[in-house]
Amino acid sequence: MRRDWLQPLSLVLASAATGYIAWSGHVLALPAAIVFPALWSMARNRRAASAVAAAYFLAASRGLPQGVAAFYHSDIWPGLILWLVASSGFVLVHTALWSAHSGGWKALRYTIAMALMAVPPFGIVGWAHPVTAAGVLFPAWGWAGLGAVAAGLAIMTTRYRPAAAIALVSFWLWSAAFWTAPDIGRGWQGVDLQLADSLGRNISLARHSDLAATLRAQRRPSAAHMLLPESALGFWTPSVDRLWQQQLTGTDVDVIAGAAVVDPEGYENVLVHVSATEGEILYRERMPVPGSMWQPWLPLIGRSGGARADFFANPIVSVGGQRLAPLICYEQLVTWPILQSMFHDPDLIIAIGNGWWTKETSIIAIQRASTEAWARLFGKPFVMSFNT
Template identity: 50%
Template sequence: MAAFVAGGAVTGTVGWSGHPLAFAFGIALPALWAFAPSRTVAALVALAHFLGASRGLPEGASNFFGAQLAIGLGLWVAASLMFVAVHAALWTPRGGWHRPLCFAIVAVLMSVPPFGIVGWAHPITAAGILFPGWAWFGLAVTFVLLLAMTTRAWPVAAGIATLAFALSASSWTPPRAPDGWNGIDTAFRFERAGQQADFAQQLATIRMVKTAAGEGARVAVLPESAMGFWTATTERLWSDELAGVDIAVIGAGALVDPDGYDNVMVGLEQFQEKWEPVFRPELRRNHRSGQGARILYRERMPVPVSMWQPWSTGGAHAHFFANPVYEFAGLTVAPLICYEQLIVWPVIQSMVFSPDVLVATGNAWWTGGTNIVAIQRASAEAWASLFGIPLVMAFNEPGGRND
């Protein structure tokens, strides 16, 4: 029993350590679950894996809510319950085809709503590490390997996964941004949950955008919340400040309505004539003030509890399967905001539309000294690597720059 639970802790803790190559350890989870001697042990394996992978949550939640660590610990355990319940309910002592079928159901359930809403630490994330550039075929092969790990053929599956990992690791190169695209990291501090970038922060960010333009960037990607509450006044500020600057901007903010708000990506395209042949001006659609700004994306899955609160009004809206891609600066963009980088269906849905670039942003002011952002970055790198597309990331976190 102890060996199985310890194995689950290793797959979660090491696999989700914040380095993309480490995701390969997740391949062992199905075997530990399938060959557990009892349903209770299988549940403990899943619990150890989940808690190990999400070990930054207690500190992060405590920072976010300004509460004692006990609150964060409670949320940490509560978040694991659905993951553990699915694995426990579908565990079977029967061999043959029963185990791979049950794990296939587990894998699918933990990939899509409602269970997939807390489907962190999904072993399918390893696909981008084992088979970079293989796209859908690589995803399918990884899924088959996961199922094979629940059968007597697990040594063969483990050997194939190990060989694939060795070949990938020997030449691993993180995905790069498209030419002219620049992700801008910041390090602004927020004092409380729900706070958005204030006027001074936005002016500082605008200066960074202008600096990037001066260094040759054609598209700047900004972190989540960089534009604060998105209003006609905010739009006019950004439009006026960037008037005549040869750069397009993908920013982010909160669009408030009577029932809550949308966490959005906003696009500003203000080019001089020399950029028009490159960036397809026919894609421009005005929003609100007519200054060239438009809402590009509304977040599909905000962070549950802290942002998405379906039991009350005032929280962030979840759009689940809406707007999986958008067009910007002549490219089809797959967007992922913060929490969406940790779960499966948003990125899989976006990849159905063959995007040209993956854009991942976040506001990590609350993560403190945890590895949450490192895991988000690693996950985005793994998915972009699997589908062989460029990646642009922008985070507000300690260690960024505010110049």
């Protein structure tokens, strides 16, 4: 009788530890996620597999309840509810695809689970995807490295898991011993801000002037392109466009910054590109944050509002002859936006966020670690800019 509950409990605790360690915000810890498929496959029944999946996902996304409470200035309960709801897709997929059969059949089912959690609709909440570890295990291997880690994760569900584990851990140790961070894009400079929740909400002339002054003060001589965080320019209008062109008059720098474009149906979270001579919308976010930004149920109840999602739009944009892969905030936590961009072989990854609400959580650190891992996998330079 004791073994009836001891083995499932051990798997659940191990799965929670795996999620916690892998998604601690340290890029070299990401390969700890390779343990998850082994734990999932060792579950004796579907209920145990469900518990193992839930433990991993909830531990990996543990900063969500506190972050939601800070965002909405509420108590912890709305965050806890959203935390559980967000885990439902991951748990559902891994529960449905679990099988009592062993060997290649279970490996195939786990491969299907990986694929489902990488793309919409389940990929919309596909955080903490174990394949992100590919950037640490196989830096600069590109698509071959992604395939290698996917194969390794699938083998971890079979009786050959000891051999797979030894191989993957060996790559992990080798990579950690010689780890170097990706290059920062040449001619690029990311500017981090500490403006808390006022960024994007204070849209006064004084705020825009202060931001321009900050750029002038922090600009390095080699910087031709400067990156500002999500929401930095507030609402993007013709007036704001002209204002920033005036602010940049007499300089040879251009600015890429987050903003919002509003219309009667809702709004779009965008990147804009502005210089002394022109301004334009550069990129429209493919995947805004579900719930707080993207609210697809509103049209069904006859209401407007919320951010639009362009799931597979504009994976690549161009600035100064360079092809860029843009990632805004939430897109750094899910899998398909970066993979879609990598299909087009960009020159540089740019990533921005407005994470004031993540204070005392590891969310921004996880975003940075995830972006760094993808940049290392594909051998791309990257530049980031966050507001806290």
